[in-house]
Amino acid sequence: MQTEVAEDVEAIVWDGPTIAAMPVFNEEETIGSVVLSSLPHVDTVLCVDDGSSDSSSRIARKLGAEVYHHRANRGYGGALKTIFRTAQERRSQALIILDSDGQHEPSDIPNLLAPILSGEADVVIGSRFVEGGGAESMPAYRALGIKVITAASNLSSDLNIKDTQSGFRAFGPKALERLNFEHDGMESxxxxxxxxxxxxxxxxxxxxxxxxxxxxGSRYTALSHGFTVFSFALISLSQKKPLLFFGIPGISLLATGAAIGMRALNEIETITDGTVSLSVGPGLTAAWLGMLGISLCFASLVLHGARRLMRRLLVEEFGLD
Ligand SMILES: Nc1nc2c(ncn2[C@@H]2O[C@H](COP(=O)(O)OP(=O)(O)O)[C@@H](O)[C@H]2O)c(=O)[nH]1
Ligand SMILES: [Mg+2]
Known part of the structure; x- marks a missing residue:
């Protein structure tokens, strides 16, 4: 039954236009050249202007892009939702998303399109960290931030993507039909x-x-952007791998508590002059750490069990995986 569903979805072929779409927020200096350089590679260029206060949308429309407006600013992810919905409605055979601030190179669009159009991939990511890729003059702290976020994200995923933070991406019909996301910010x-x-x-x-x-180059500071995305990566990890996320700190706290407790006990045994001068501090610390450790281990087991049960229910009852 499950195989049948997989095969049906595998067979999705849409013949709508190829679309290059970009979220836009106050990019009047760069939007013109990004639109013009993207047009030769696709059927349609789509801009989602998210309450810009400058001339971005006027310039984009004049140069041949279709422009959608959000009256109020919804955020990068909010713009992506409008882009995905439009691509679904038009049964686009390939959607490319790129930034409108000039950071992405529209001449690379064909390289992202090719694996989608040949059916080799459902999603293609323009990556700085695979052979041949790069980031001109990327500050070292940004590179470090991206590596940390990517490492945290890959812990909870089997995809092993090298550049999880690249917004230069292409999506084929299967991805367009099935992908769903909730967040409106950069964490999308x-x-x-x-x-x-x-x-x-x-x-x-x-x-x-x-x-x-x-x-x-960026609307947000590296710190605030990094914090938003890193918190999201940690929350996802706690949901997808609770045994790892809560279990390892739990066992570490339990072991530390036990070590402190053993030391406190040893000190009592070595008192030989008949006076008992108990230091309450280490004993209490050991007890607190031990209790916290046990609670975390317990939470990790309960969440792991709940997750497995949910998955089984989804697979057995609803045929989803
Ligand atoms: N529609 C929309 N686009 C946004 C918003 N914030 C940023 N963008 C666009 O999204 C792209 C990436 O944003 P940017 O700040 O450059 O992110 P970074 O380069 O990853 O740090 C740019 O093309 C921005 O114009 C927003 O709130 N709404
Ligand atoms: Mg940028």
Missing amino acids: CLEILNACDDLQLKVKEVPTKIRYDVPK
């Missing part, structure tokens, strides 16, 4: 990859170079 980038993992979509990374010498 990671949420989409998690969903690709859950849905067992075929994901491929192709090299691309991302520029950092553009007028306005």
